[in-house]
Amino acid sequence: MSGSLQTLSDFLQCLIVGLRLGSVYALVALGYTMVYGIIRLINFAHGDFIMVGGYTLFFTIPAMLAVNDKLPIWLAVIVAIAVCALVGVTVELVAYRPVRKKGTNMTALITAIAMSLFLENLAQAIPAIGPNYKIMRRMFSNKAVLNFLNISLDWTTLLTILIGASVMIGLQLFVKKTKLGRAMRAVSEDKQASVLVGINVNRTIIITFAIGSGLAAVAALMYFAQYSTIMTTSGTMLGLKAFVAAVLGGIGIIPGAMLGGLVIGLVESFTTGYISSSLADAFVFLILIIVLIIKPAGILGKNVGEKV
Amino acid sequence: MERTPVLKTVNLGITFGGLRAVEDFNIEIYEGELVGLIGPNGAGKTTVFNLLTGVYTPTEGKFYLSGKNMNGKKTHQVVAEGIARTFQNIRLFKQMTVLENVKVALNSKYEYKFFASLFRTPKFWRKEEELDKEARDLLSIFNLENKANYIASNLPYGQQRKLEIARALATGMKILLLDEPAAGMNPTETAELLECIKIIRERFGIAILLIEHDMSLVMNVCERIQVINFGKTIAFGLPHEIANNQEVIEAYLGKNED
Amino acid sequence: MMNKNTKLKGYLVNTVALAVLLMAFLILNANFKTPFYSVVFIPSLWQISYLIILAASLNLVLGFLGQLSLGHCGFMAIGAYTAALLSLYFERAGIFTDKKAPVFIVSILVSLLAGGLLAAIVGIIVGIPALRLKGDYLAIITLGFGMIICNVINNLPFAGMEGLSKGSAAASLYKTGLGFGNTLKTKYAWVAIVITILCLAAMFMFIRSRFGRAIESIRDDEIAASASGINVSLYKVGTFVYSAFFAGIAGGLFACCNSSLSTASFAFTNGSILNSTFIVVMVVVGGMGSLTGSMLSAVLMFLLNYVIKNVIKASGMPLFVQNLFKYPMLVYAIVLIIVIMFKPKGILGTREFSLVNTIEYIKGKLGKKAVKEGGSK
Ligand SMILES: Nc1ncnc2c1ncn2[C@@H]1O[C@H](COP(=O)(O)OP(=O)(O)OP(=O)(O)O)[C@@H](O)[C@H]1O
Ligand SMILES: [Mg+2]
Numbered sequence: 013m014s015g016s017l018q019t020l021s022d023f024l025q026c027l028i029v030g031l032r033l034g035s036v037y038a039l040v041a042l043g044y045t046m047v048y049g050i051i052r053l054i055n056f057a058h059g060d061f062i063m064v065g066g067y068t069l070f071f072t073i074p075a076m077l078a079v080n081d082k083l084p085i086w087l088a089v090i091v092a093i094a095v096c097a098l099v100g101v102t103v104e105l106v107a108y109r110p111v112r113k114k115g116t117n118m119t120a121l122i123t124a125i126a127m128s129l130f131l132e133n134l135a136q137a138i139p140a141i142g143p144n145y146k147i148m149r150r151m152f153s154n155k156a157v158l159n160f161l162n163i164s165l166d167w168t169t170l171l172t173i174l175i176g177a178s179v180m181i182g183l184q185l186f187v188k189k190t191k192l193g194r195a196m197r198a199v200s201e202d203k204q205a206s207v208l209v210g211i212n213v214n215r216t217i218i219i220t221f222a223i224g225s226g227l228a229a230v231a232a233l234m235y236f237a238q239y240s241t242i243m244t245t246s247g248t249m250l251g252l253k254a255f256v257a258a259v260l261g262g263i264g265i266i267p268g269a270m271l272g273g274l275v276i277g278l279v280e281s282f283t284t285g286y287i288s289s290s291l292a293d294a295f296v297f298l299i300l301i302i303v304l305i306i307k308p309a310g311i312l313g314k315n316v317g318e319k320v
Numbered sequence: 321m322e323r324t325p326v327l328k329t330v331n332l333g334i335t336f337g338g339l340r341a342v343e344d345f346n347i348e349i350y351e352g353e354l355v356g357l358i359g360p361n362g363a364g365k366t367t368v369f370n371l372l373t374g375v376y377t378p379t380e381g382k383f384y385l386s387g388k389n390m391n392g393k394k395t396h397q398v399v400a401e402g403i404a405r406t407f408q409n410i411r412l413f414k415q416m417t418v419l420e421n422v423k424v425a426l427n428s429k430y431e432y433k434f435f436a437s438l439f440r441t442p443k444f445w446r447k448e449e450e451l452d453k454e455a456r457d458l459l460s461i462f463n464l465e466n467k468a469n470y471i472a473s474n475l476p477y478g479q480q481r482k483l484e485i486a487r488a489l490a491t492g493m494k495i496l497l498l499d500e501p502a503a504g505m506n507p508t509e510t511a512e513l514l515e516c517i518k519i520i521r522e523r524f525g526i527a528i529l530l531i532e533h534d535m536s537l538v539m540n541v542c543e544r545i546q547v548i549n550f551g552k553t554i555a556f557g558l559p560h561e562i563a564n565n566q567e568v569i570e571a572y573l574g575k576n577e578d
Numbered sequence: 579m580m581n582k583n584t585k586l587k588g589y590l591v592n593t594v595a596l597a598v599l600l601m602a603f604l605i606l607n608a609n610f611k612t613p614f615y616s617v618v619f620i621p622s623l624w625q626i627s628y629l630i631i632l633a634a635s636l637n638l639v640l641g642f643l644g645q646l647s648l649g650h651c652g653f654m655a656i657g658a659y660t661a662a663l664l665s666l667y668f669e670r671a672g673i674f675t676d677k678k679a680p681v682f683i684v685s686i687l688v689s690l691l692a693g694g695l696l697a698a699i700v701g702i703i704v705g706i707p708a709l710r711l712k713g714d715y716l717a718i719i720t721l722g723f724g725m726i727i728c729n730v731i732n733n734l735p736f737a738g739m740e741g742l743s744k745g746s747a748a749a750s751l752y753k754t755g756l757g758f759g760n761t762l763k764t765k766y767a768w769v770a771i772v773i774t775i776l777c778l779a780a781m782f783m784f785i786r787s788r789f790g791r792a793i794e795s796i797r798d799d800e801i802a803a804s805a806s807g808i809n810v811s812l813y814k815v816g817t818f819v820y821s822a823f824f825a826g827i828a829g830g831l832f833a834c835c836n837s838s839l840s841t842a843s844f845a846f847t848n849g850s851i852l853n854s855t856f857i858v859v860m861v862v863v864g865g866m867g868s869l870t871g872s873m874l875s876a877v878l879m880f881l882l883n884y885v886i887k888n889v890i891k892a893s894g895m896p897l898f899v900q901n902l903f904k905y906p907m908l909v910y911a912i913v914l915i916i917v918i919m920f921k922p923k924g925i926l927g928t929r930e931f932s933l934v935n936t937i938e939y940i941k942g943k944l945g946k947k948a949v950k951e952g953g954s955k
Contacts, residue, residue, distance in 0.1 A: 111919060115922055121713065121714060129907055136908070256718065294725075296722075304715065399805060399806065407805075413795045415798055424794075
């Protein structure tokens, strides 16, 4: 094979990996962005919801297969979504809401960090989980769908990208077309006005948390389908980068999260492929810093100054 | 001989997205004058203040302080040049004491270097003492000197407004912008406020631009009045002229045929 | 009310009190030689020293300036590695050969100072872009900075895996320069104490001056602060840099007590006591806006950590309780949640403990006079 073709296939391989990573980041970023849009808080614990989703999959898949080995994996995913949504809603009700009522932005933010620490370390303290990593069962076939010019596209990658894309399209339709989605947008625009037009703000916030956290379970499926080791801090770095993605695209804006996710995925994949994997994380943050300096509200964000 | 106005704006304006919040705003204010800026809710009065203090950057026009162009200056630079303001929604340093609130605004007047504070040099003590004295003097104008060590947010509403004015005065300004200082005050408090404004004018001889919804107050104290509606100036002149101006009455009461 | 003389009197009282305590300590140190003292007490003293400096310096940014920085350990890492490498250099260059010589202690002090200065310089580079952002954004950027610093250090041949972490430099760290054993820690305990006192004094002088008022006004209302003539960005970066300087010094002290360095110690979260979130916990528990609160909570959190590590294990408590405490961060997370939900102002809030006022208070109690409660504001 000629050198230029090799260059091309390297490039395409990076692109495919970038798209796969990007889909995961985008999905996690959606969780951050939805919650941020509605309560103006970085839910630091969102990364840990992914960990919760991951462990739920870790335990439910074998359990279900033990009952009946014909049961499909997506049933486990539904369980994981339910668990994550429950955890998300609980965190909101027990911690965030009371603090939001009486505290400042700073205390709310610190509460979120505390919740993240709490979930991570609580998981460690559970004997069945513990501090050491565990190996996930393979979820999708790792056979190649396509093998062309040294580029391989396996099922995991293809499914990750497909699931990511369809969830995002679905979410966008939900937010734009349904009554609930419109309520969510109204609350994130202006809480007081939403109350006046008869929207139940608290309920809307809870539903947002449920959906955002449920997405973390889907992201967990996509992430752990590729990287089969799981530990209690698995969600931290993923969550951070996804948050960076959300900010990059313009936090609070759903298409922004998708765009940001893809950008971060591609940056990471190309840095790893062409520069060095140990610097990929540094690059991710570097890009965030540059974007925020040029456009403080993110790529798609509108710059609204504080009203005085 | 021409006097230079303390504040002069030339076709000042700003657009938010599609909304022209203020356009072609022209005003000249001379030393010692008290000018009123009135208009219905959402007319753009506060936005004018934000433009004049560098909180927003004007998209059109220029403004000058004693003949010096102020466009593009940051808020603290504009303040250093001599424009001070208060806010429509009180913005005090809530966790700090009343005295400290005023001292913050005296920060650049009594300057000492970092090392002076690190080693507590004689200069540090001298400056701090002078600063303390001036801060207390300012508080006494508003009868707040005996509340110097209260936490600012614990003051009653009327006194919080006064403290905000005291803080603005501490910056050593040429022109003071007051954004609805009497809002939410009861008649006694308003009367006290009027008294304070009088003292300020006597003692400092500065120009004042006043936004106020309380018409009797405006008509009483202002020498000239400018009226804006939907960002545009619709009238300016002496109080009695404004009171009888048809367009102003319509702006406030709505047109009859509507 | 509070004039120069009463303040000077306060300084005098504090200085005398500190001098007496230091003398007492030196006498104790020279005569008291039980194993508990040199194996447990003295190493703890070193640890508490840098924890206090860390908490107090982060408090400048978090409590006084009102900005959440999650990368404080990054500055600490810079200080630690700089101090370690510099003292190593001094030793290899033959500047000191003997750890008893005065030149040794001077070179250690120079190394610590250099660590602080380099941390401050990096603070400028990070602070200028980062502090344009607020709240959540700043938190994330500083967190990212903390990670990038560790990343960069790991990739430096002389500091990372082949250097101070596990390589040749690490081995000599213990033998030479930094990395005090228990004997040296005991001998030079006064260094830790004096440095802590000096750092705190410098922070107090900063917050009790026009600079301190300026940054507190920024915390309370940024727009009103700039409308009062405060150059908000300048003060923000200045405070950030000042705080980074002390974090660097604390890092140097940290390097003094450890035989080798690993960037894992400075991560955002990890199982051990030292990480950026733990420092946030200390500041919140002590009270955002109270330096004495930070000192107090550094001691308390250290004791809590000590109890979790040593006492619980030996206590013969039921296994599941012991297991729960195997992960101290879980306990800190719970402490943080409880404090932030039920006592968001922390132990001291924004008040400071003041010796003079306490003395006045006690005098008042004894004289049955009503004197306003201690804590000057
Ligand atoms: N930062 C901003 N972004 C977008 N629109 C703004 C902004 N600030 C002000 N506006 C708009 O500009 C218009 C003028 O507002 P402004 O606050 O100046 O009115 P005002 O005359 O002070 O009214 P009021 O008497 O109620 O205080 C309003 O329509 C307001 O919504
Ligand atoms: Mg207004």
